[in-house]
Amino acid sequence: GAVVSQHPSRVICKSGTSVKIECRSLDFQATTMFWYRQFPKQSLMLMATSNEGSKATYEQGVEKDKFLINHASLTLSTLTVTSAHPEDSSFYICSARGPGRSYNEQFFGPGTRLTVL
Amino acid sequence: QQQVKQSPQSLIVQKGGIPIINCAYENTAFDYFPWYQQFPGKGPALLIAIRPDVSEKKEGRFTISFNKSAKQFSLHIMDSQPGDSATYFCAAGAGSYQLTFGKGTKLSVIP
Numbered sequence: 001g002a003v004v005s006q007h008p009s010r011v012i013c014k015s016g017t018s019v020k021i022e023c024r025s026l027d028f029q030a031t032t033m034f035w036y037r038q039f040p041k042q043s044l045m046l047m048a049t050s051n052e053g054s055k056a057t058y059e060q061g062v063e064k065d066k067f068l069i070n071h072a073s074l075t076l077s078t079l080t081v082t083s084a085h086p087e088d089s090s091f092y093i094c095s096a097r098g099p100g101r102s103y104n105e106q107f108f109g110p111g112t113r114l115t116v117l
Numbered sequence: 118q119q120q121v122k123q124s125p126q127s128l129i130v131q132k133g134g135i136p137i138i139n140c141a142y143e144n145t146a147f148d149y150f151p152w153y154q155q156f157p158g159k160g161p162a163l164l165i166a167i168r169p170d171v172s173e174k175k176e177g178r179f180t181i182s183f184n185k186s187a188k189q190f191s192l193h194i195m196d197s198q199p200g201d202s203a204t205y206f207c208a209a210g211a212g213s214y215q216l217t218f219g220k221g222t223k224l225s226v227i228p
Contacts, residue, residue, distance in 0.1 A: 041223075042221075044206070049215055104148075104149040104151075104216070111158070
């Protein structure tokens with residue numbers, strides 16, 4: 001149990017385009033989902049926390065208009081990188097936490113590698 | 118106070134050795150301490166976690182030791198194998214808040 005999927009696993013896009021990344025909890029209801037960004041050989045940087053049905057809470061320094069997060073259902077959250085630029089190239093990882101789970105357990109998706117040309 | 122300090126940054130052990138990775142925290146509100154394993158190009162996977170009411174937890178070859186008074190916890194990998202080569206992250210959480218991660222330890226197990 002506790003499987004989280006992400007789609008796509010890898011995306012290459014041109015500068016100025018928008019990219020949507022999906023995060024799904026496959027076998028549990030995720031009341032809270034987290035979006036992280038990870039640079040090579042670095043730790044995970046929390047970008048935002050989203051609770052189902054409410055607006056995401058962004059960490060300081062993360063542009064909410066650039067990184068749009070939607071958590072419309074208990075099994076799906078999406079991250080849209082709007083007007084992507086090369087500096088947005090990174091590894092984006094989501095995690096999910098749900099009721100019935102130890103309240104702080106987070107289960108991570110496999111990540112999405114975004115390359116902006 | 119939200120920091121979790123992890124050491125060493127990298128570690129090389131021979132197959133069969135017991136690598137030990139250490140983490141220290143300051144926030145006494147932390148009450149959940151997980152360890153994650155991450156392979157290149159993959160998301161982190163939850164390995165093992167401990168709460169402060171126990172001093173040690175073992176799952177297979179992985180053991181967490183927890184010292185509440187010192188505010189430290191460590192991961193031991195028994196009989197390490199080349200397949201254990203990965204980056205390991207400790208983390209700490211308080212209540213329903215997000216986890217605070219250490220900077221990671223790159224472990225290499227050489228045959």
